[in-house]
Amino acid sequence: MEHVTIGLSAIITKDNKLIKKFLYGLIPFILLLVGWWAISLRLESYLLPSPDTVIDAFSKAICTGELLRHTVSSMVKIAGGYLLALLFAIPLGIMIGLWQRAHDMLNPLVQMARFVPSIALIPIIVLWFGIGYQAATVIIFWGAFSPVLISTISGVEGVEIEYVDFALTHGAQRRHLLTKVIIPAALPDIFVGMRLGLSYAWRAMIAAEMLASKFGLGYLIMDARWLMQTERVIMGIITIGFIGLLLDFSFRSAEESMLKWRKGMVLK
Amino acid sequence: MRIKNILMIMVGLLIMPFFVSTSEAVERPIVLALQNSQYAAPIYVAVEKGFFKQEGVNVEVRSFPSGSSSAIHEGIASGDLDMGYVGLSSALIAITRRPVVIFATTSVCEVPIIVGLNSGIKDISGLKGKKIAVSRRGTWSDFIGRDLLSRYNINPDKDADMVMIPMPERLIAMKNGIIDAAVVSPWLAVKGRSMGISKVLVLPIEKFWPQTPGIVYIARNELVKNRKYDVKKIAQALKRSVDYINQNHKETAEIVSQKIGLSPELALEVVKSILWFSDLRKDKIRMVADALYKSGCLTKFPDIDSGVVPLSN
Numbered sequence: 001m002e003h004v005t006i007g008l009s010a011i012i013t014k015d016n017k018l019i020k021k022f023l024y025g026l027i028p029f030i031l032l033l034v035g036w037w038a039i040s041l042r043l044e045s046y047l048l049p050s051p052d053t054v055i056d057a058f059s060k061a062i063c064t065g066e067l068l069r070h071t072v073s074s075m076v077k078i079a080g081g082y083l084l085a086l087l088f089a090i091p092l093g094i095m096i097g098l099w100q101r102a103h104d105m106l107n108p109l110v111q112m113a114r115f116v117p118s119i120a121l122i123p124i125i126v127l128w129f130g131i132g133y134q135a136a137t138v139i140i141f142w143g144a145f146s147p148v149l150i151s152t153i154s155g156v157e158g159v160e161i162e163y164v165d166f167a168l169t170h171g172a173q174r175r176h177l178l179t180k181v182i183i184p185a186a187l188p189d190i191f192v193g194m195r196l197g198l199s200y201a202w203r204a205m206i207a208a209e210m211l212a213s214k215f216g217l218g219y220l221i222m223d224a225r226w227l228m229q230t231e232r233v234i235m236g237i238i239t240i241g242f243i244g245l246l247l248d249f250s251f252r253s254a255e256e257s258m259l260k261w262r263k264g265m266v267l268k
Numbered sequence: 269m270r271i272k273n274i275l276m277i278m279v280g281l282l283i284m285p286f287f288v289s290t291s292e293a294v295e296r297p298i299v300l301a302l303q304n305s306q307y308a309a310p311i312y313v314a315v316e317k318g319f320f321k322q323e324g325v326n327v328e329v330r331s332f333p334s335g336s337s338s339a340i341h342e343g344i345a346s347g348d349l350d351m352g353y354v355g356l357s358s359a360l361i362a363i364t365r366r367p368v369v370i371f372a373t374t375s376v377c378e379v380p381i382i383v384g385l386n387s388g389i390k391d392i393s394g395l396k397g398k399k400i401a402v403s404r405r406g407t408w409s410d411f412i413g414r415d416l417l418s419r420y421n422i423n424p425d426k427d428a429d430m431v432m433i434p435m436p437e438r439l440i441a442m443k444n445g446i447i448d449a450a451v452v453s454p455w456l457a458v459k460g461r462s463m464g465i466s467k468v469l470v471l472p473i474e475k476f477w478p479q480t481p482g483i484v485y486i487a488r489n490e491l492v493k494n495r496k497y498d499v500k501k502i503a504q505a506l507k508r509s510v511d512y513i514n515q516n517h518k519e520t521a522e523i524v525s526q527k528i529g530l531s532p533e534l535a536l537e538v539v540k541s542i543l544w545f546s547d548l549r550k551d552k553i554r555m556v557a558d559a560l561y562k563s564g565c566l567t568k569f570p571d572i573d574s575g576v577v578p579l580s581n
Binding site for chain 2: 044046047123126127130211213214219222223225226227228229
């Protein structure tokens with residue numbers, strides 16, 4: 001009985017912590033909502049619709065399936081382009097990080113490319129690939145590629161030499177160094193790059209959808225803009241932000257799970 | 269004492285703009301937005317020939333790239349701009365959602381439908397199943413494109429693929445086979461023909477919406493109320509421009525060619541191809557509003573009587 005009580009107390013205490021964390025995170029949103037409502041009372045509705053007008057827009061978009069349709073379209077686009085970016089950027093980043101010649105050859109190009117935003121490439125990409133999923137995939141790929149690549153290079157280059165020496169002196173074969181020492185040690189940086197890449201890819205996709213697409217959350221916002229439906233514009237913005245939050249949360253959970261070994265070794 | 273002096277100077281500097289701006293507000297120029305295109309010809313002419321000055325109105329013209337109707341609507345809504353010209357469909361949407369009125373027109377807004385030279389499309393029925401580039405929902409080109417297809421029993425959402433491609437990229441997209449047809453502006457139709465990429469399939473305004481104001485001028489209600497005579501003078505100046513254009517195609521083409529980077533010959537062709545008039549016909553506008561409402565672009569029917577206020581008569 002005692003064990004059960006202690007167990008339950010532990011669960012309740014853990015749940016209390018999560019609940020507290022959730023509530024703290026909710027406070028800024030509540031303040032924002034109250035502020036928005038207060039300001040909307042003083043402004044014309046075409047400048048800032050009230051929260052209830054936006055909620056009304058949400059319910060219409062959900063009931064007609066419009067919001068789901070556009071959200072799914074955006075998610076499908078981002079999945080393809082983002083995974084492709086990881087597939088190329090991580091191995092390339094490892095190669096550049098490990099091999100000096102590759103670094104000397106490719107680094108100038110990498111540094112130049114990373115300053116070119118996806119949005120600048122849209123006119124060219126649309127001409128080459130049309131306006132379907134192919135073009136969106138390329139735009140998203142470009143958006144995610146640089147941050148993942150650069151973080152991977154940085155992670156690999158930052159692996160402490162002591163780890164490598166320790167592994168070698170304890171009998172590790174050279175071929176195991178990559179998979180058992182270098183990649184695991186570089187993973188935290190790679191994950192940072194992957195998270196950044198995801199947010200850049202998401203933004204690139206929204207921009208692409210605004211300019212040349214028939215579906216997606218970016219298209220939804222531009223459509224609402226043209227029809228001067230500010231409430232739908234705000235609805236689109238909130239949806240984008242919310243999905244971004246969910247994606248980030250999923251990412252962090254996966255990161256925590258894969259980097260369990262860091263627990264107790266770092267501040268957070 | 270020194271700190272006190274510094275503080276007084278700072279307070280003086282802070283309140284000075286309020287006095288300056290107050291006095292400027294009385295003679296503040298009216299900010300008129302234009303989109304750099306053939307349809308801005310009346311404004312180009314009015315500036316070049318001094319019609320605004322002759323009418324006694326102080327106008328500051330601000331240029332935007334062609335296709336900037338959204339930016340102009342938003343500029344007017346925020347107060348950065350006082351007035352501007354936009355397509356009729358977006359103007360009708362605006363009068364239902366924002367405190368603006370339509371006060372003048374200068375032309376139809378012809379939107380030629382072009383097809384690739386080797387597309388094999390001979391008439392409008394040939395557009396069935398094809399990819400047609402238009403602008404966004406609610407724009408004039410989208411409205412006319414859909415209206416045209418519907419008249420030939422082609423459902424634009426089911427029997428054709430209406431794709432949004434920015435206007436400047438439509439010719440290259442056609443050349444690369446990405447699209448089969450496009451709804452374009454007159455200058456782009458002329459350019460497409462001169463580049464050997466496209467040919468005009470139909471001029472839908474001439475055929476189905478004759479004498480319909482397509483390019484209209486909108487202004488904030490508040491401006492029309494507080495500075496009605498200035499707005500009226502601007503409308504009068506624009507009417508004079510329209511009369512000038514109709515009598516002086518060649519001179520107008522020279523002005524337009526300098527402004528939008530077309531050769532004088534192509535500019536002349538474009539200027540001649542547009543029907544310029546200043547009669548803001550409410551009956552025609554009502555017909556367009558009806559079609560827009562039925563298509564779902566308008567969530568409520570606009571009050572044409574209060575939203576359309578002809579000031580050039």
